[in-house]
Amino acid sequence: MSTTGPWRKSSRSGGNQNNSCVEVRLSDGAPQVSHSKLPEDRPIVTVGSATYTGLLAWVKDHG
Numbered sequence: 001m002s003t004t005g006p007w008r009k010s011s012r013s014g015g016n017q018n019n020s021c022v023e024v025r026l027s028d029g030a031p032q033v034s035h036s037k038l039p040e041d042r043p044i045v046t047v048g049s050a051t052y053t054g055l056l057a058w059v060k061d062h063g
Helices: 049-062
Strands: 022-027 030-035
Antiparallel strands (some): 022 030
């Protein structure tokens, strides 16, 4: 049985639906990254846990 969680976006987006930003979710335990501006035909990238952790660390250091 596969499980996919809801898309989540940064609280820094202000909750405004017009703001485009990166969204993430878990699908079968793997992080998936996408862009909120394209809700219907969005590209979805599945990344490994180490890659996702590295991305988060980079964003925290440069955000």
